[in-house]
Amino acid sequence: MTPEMLSLSNSPVWFVGIMLVKLLVVFTVVMLSVAYATWCERKVIGHMQTRLGPMRTGWHGLLQPFADGIKLFFKEEIVPSSAIKVPFLLAPMMILVPALITVAVIPFGPDIQLGDFMVPLQITDLNIGVLYILAFAGLGVYGLVLAGWSSNSKYSLLGGIRATAQMISYELAAGLSIIAIFMLSETLSLRGIVALQQQDLWGVCSFVPNWYVFTQPLAFCLFLVAGLAEINRTPFDMPEAESELVSGFCTEYSSMKYALFFMAEYANMIVIAALTATLFLGGWSAPLNIAIFTMIPGFIWLLAKVYFMMFCFMWLRATFPRVRYDQLMRLGWKVMLPLALANVILTGLVVVILQ
Amino acid sequence: MFKEFAKGLSITFKHLLPGHSTTVQYPTVKLKMSDRFRGLHRLVPSQDREKCVACYLCPTVCPAKCITVVSAENEKGEKYPEVYTIDMLRCIFCGYCVEACPVEAIEMTGAYELANYKREDFQFTKQRLLK
Numbered sequence: 001m002t003p004e005m006l007s008l009s010n011s012p013v014w015f016v017g018i019m020l021v022k023l024l025v026v027f028t029v030v031m032l033s034v035a036y037a038t039w040c041e042r043k044v045i046g047h048m049q050t051r052l053g054p055m056r057t058g059w060h061g062l063l064q065p066f067a068d069g070i071k072l073f074f075k076e077e078i079v080p081s082s083a084i085k086v087p088f089l090l091a092p093m094m095i096l097v098p099a100l101i102t103v104a105v106i107p108f109g110p111d112i113q114l115g116d117f118m119v120p121l122q123i124t125d126l127n128i129g130v131l132y133i134l135a136f137a138g139l140g141v142y143g144l145v146l147a148g149w150s151s152n153s154k155y156s157l158l159g160g161i162r163a164t165a166q167m168i169s170y171e172l173a174a175g176l177s178i179i180a181i182f183m184l185s186e187t188l189s190l191r192g193i194v195a196l197q198q199q200d201l202w203g204v205c206s207f208v209p210n211w212y213v214f215t216q217p218l219a220f221c222l223f224l225v226a227g228l229a230e231i232n233r234t235p236f237d238m239p240e241a242e243s244e245l246v247s248g249f250c251t252e253y254s255s256m257k258y259a260l261f262f263m264a265e266y267a268n269m270i271v272i273a274a275l276t277a278t279l280f281l282g283g284w285s286a287p288l289n290i291a292i293f294t295m296i297p298g299f300i301w302l303l304a305k306v307y308f309m310m311f312c313f314m315w316l317r318a319t320f321p322r323v324r325y326d327q328l329m330r331l332g333w334k335v336m337l338p339l340a341l342a343n344v345i346l347t348g349l350v351v352v353i354l355q
Numbered sequence: 356m357f358k359e360f361a362k363g364l365s366i367t368f369k370h371l372l373p374g375h376s377t378t379v380q381y382p383t384v385k386l387k388m389s390d391r392f393r394g395l396h397r398l399v400p401s402q403d404r405e406k407c408v409a410c411y412l413c414p415t416v417c418p419a420k421c422i423t424v425v426s427a428e429n430e431k432g433e434k435y436p437e438v439y440t441i442d443m444l445r446c447i448f449c450g451y452c453v454e455a456c457p458v459e460a461i462e463m464t465g466a467y468e469l470a471n472y473k474r475e476d477f478q479f480t481k482q483r484l485l486k
Contacts, residue, residue, distance in 0.1 A: 047370060047371045047375070047376060048368075049370070050377045050378075051376060051377075051378050052378040055380065315367060315368065318367045319363045319364050
């Protein structure tokens with residue numbers, strides 16, 4: 001008898017219990033990654049600028065995230081007198097929540113057998129997984145705009161407006177670049193996409209898995225750049241541009257509300273890195289089909305890929321200056337969008353011809 | 356364009372490798388000051404007393420007017436400074452007092468960690484300057 005998939009209908013108690021465990025584990029891993037991504041970023045950028053980064057709190061500053069957290073927690077909570085109170089308090093949450101929610105559809109391992117049931121290592125397998133992620137990424141911008149608007153300050157408003165324009169223009173390019181993936185995979189479920197990427201490369205080379213980065217290198221590059229722009233990372237950090245907008249939308253925020261913005265930024269980074277890993281780099285599957293690699297559990301491969309992508313984001317931040325606003329718009333509409341469209345058409349043609 | 360991108364990335368990556376940091380971990384590691392560094396003053400002692408003969412050239416030349424000297428005569432009939440105080444809050448570390456001194460009784464050391472908690476602690480008396 002093949003064990004059936006654990007679901008709410010065949011064993012409600014087990015299902016809820018295991019779901020809670022999965023939620024807790026994923027949340028803890030994401031939050032710890034967020035905390036240590038800040039440390040890592042300061043270290044990496046510090047060394048790239050021939051500095052050392054944090055060194056005083058613990059061994060090589062390893063306790064720095066906790067020191068920062070405690071400091072921000074005890075800071076005075078300031079709400080500007082002319083701010084619009086409710087949206088002002090709501091905005092940081094509206095940024096963080098979509099960032100954390102999107103992790104739910106990322107698969108982090110193969111199905112495992114627990115007793116009589118199969119348990120998927122994924123919080124939930126939506127059959128429209130990628131649409132869900134894009135939808136929540138789109139919701140994230142509301143937080144930025146609300147923060148900018150409700151602060152009632154010029155710089156914040158400018159930051160918020162920039163955020164809207166930027167997110168809308170790059171969402172298009174990002175969405176179009178993933179469409180090429182769906183044309184190959186014919187499914188929107190991230191689980192299905194990972195399963196397809198475990199097959200042999202182009203059906204011939206059994207040594208290398210069929211990662212979509214080999215089939216769709218252009219889509220990979222476009223998605224990376226658009227992803228960077230969508231999570232407002234340097235070189236596309238126009239909404240917060242500290243040198244021109246005094247931190248943009250988060251100028252008026254202090255204490256834990258400010259910390260929430262930063263948590264959201266790093267959580268978004270993790271989401272984009274995880275999404276890139278899942279869509280293009282085979283998710284939790286091993287990079288080569290050899291025994292030593294496939295023995296290592298899937299979640300380690302996923303984490304390794306995610307951390308590698310995040311290192312690349314930090315590396316890009318340390319290297320490139322911020323682009324000007326008109327350059328950003330030109331890149332989005334006149335370069336990325338046509339390239340993504342051309343890629344979709346080309347992929348369609350190839351798919352039709354091969355059929 | 357992409358060549359330049361790659362070049363920039365390779366430069367930053369090279370700096371990430373160990374041995375490229377130029378930071379000095381200040382309170383635990385200190386740089387050696389140059390011999391000509393103008394730090395805290397020091398009154399040079401001779402055999403049994405300070406070299407200073409209380410000629411008043413240093414308070415005269417001092418642009419910040421931070422040196423107070425009161426001269427007196429000892430039992431051997433030599434002039435010596437009964438009071439010699441430098442107000443470090445006013446001193447601009449220009450070194451004119453050292454230049455002006457005819458008997459080389461004052462010099463500047465490399466000491467630069469002069470922060471303190473009370474205003475009185477910045478009054479460097481003769482005893483402190485002789486150390």
